[in-house]
Amino acid sequence: MKKNIISYILIIVAFFFSIGKLSAQVNPPLSMYYLNEYLYNPAMAGKYQGLNLGAFYKNNLTGSNGQTVANTLTLDYGKGKSGFGLIVNADKDGVLNVNKFAATYAYNLKTSEDGNLRFGVSAGATSVKINMSDVVGDMDDPILQYAEQGYVFDGDLGVSYTTTKLSLSAVAPNLRSLIYTENINDGYNYTTFYAAAAYQVTEGAIKLTPKVMYRGLKGYDGILDLGVNAQFFEDKFNLLAFYHTSNSLSFGVGFNVLSKYQLQASYSVPVSSNLQKYTYGNVELGLKLNLFK
Numbered sequence: 648m649k650k651n652i653i654s655y656i657l658i659i660v661a662f663f664f665s666i667g668k669l670s671a672q673v674n675p676p677l678s679m680y681y682l683n684e685y686l687y688n689p690a691m692a693g694k695y696q697g698l699n700l701g702a703f704y705k706n707n708l709t710g711s712n713g714q715t716v717a718n719t720l721t722l723d724y725g726k727g728k729s730g731f732g733l734i735v736n737a738d739k740d741g742v743l744n745v746n747k748f749a750a751t752y753a754y755n756l757k758t759s760e761d762g763n764l765r766f767g768v769s770a771g772a773t774s775v776k777i778n779m780s781d782v783v784g785d786m787d788d789p790i791l792q793y794a795e796q797g798y799v800f801d802g803d804l805g806v807s808y809t810t811t812k813l814s815l816s817a818v819a820p821n822l823r824s825l826i827y828t829e830n831i832n833d834g835y836n837y838t839t840f841y842a843a844a845a846y847q848v849t850e851g852a853i854k855l856t857p858k859v860m861y862r863g864l865k866g867y868d869g870i871l872d873l874g875v876n877a878q879f880f881e882d883k884f885n886l887l888a889f890y891h892t893s894n895s896l897s898f899g900v901g902f903n904v905l906s907k908y909q910l911q912a913s914y915s916v917p918v919s920s921n922l923q924k925y926t927y928g929n930v931e932l933g934l935k936l937n938l939f940k
Contacts, residue, residue, distance in 0.1 A: 702875055914930055
């Protein structure tokens, strides 16, 4: 998809600074709330014993020449008190290609019969590159130099406390700002912290687990996510819904086969007329496999 230089500048300036809340980092995958918390919290690596594989695809339906697609693969392994993980992101945000990979170590400290305190750290690298085939114009334009960067070190710290019903999490992502003193482009990494709490309020045929998450954003007001996950038929089927104070709603449906294979499909839709000018919503597919317990 070819874009002239004027439309490219408008996309960079308007998308990242005026409607930046639509980026993949600000509008995270719905799969991270219940299906695979390792997507945002390194402390969750190896939470489930054995080898766990995850694959996630998300597409922002912009209705324009710009395209926002997020692809993520996760692998984590839990054995005893330790958890090990690997996470790879390959995202396309308009003319930008954003890649991140990180390795994770997590440690579990048992605090009571059903209480577990987990700590996790991820370390890796992130790059932001421009797909020049999508740009027509002066390749030496300063805005291109600002938007593009090579691989730089990145990392995340996370902690969680869980019981059979309660889950609390706190995460400090994008730690590169503590390491690099020079002006590293943060146009794609808005999130400064996560804080989340969930509690299972019912048992039996239907299990309801409400969840609240607050996300701090660089240069923007924080976002509050309020939702609930409903599990049916001995956890073989679930429905979930979230309201985000960024003026959007998310809905999902999931299936659990043999307690090993989990599939989730979801759709997020903006409820603000201003956001509807730029996107029809997001579609997402998530898959998680638990093997070799």
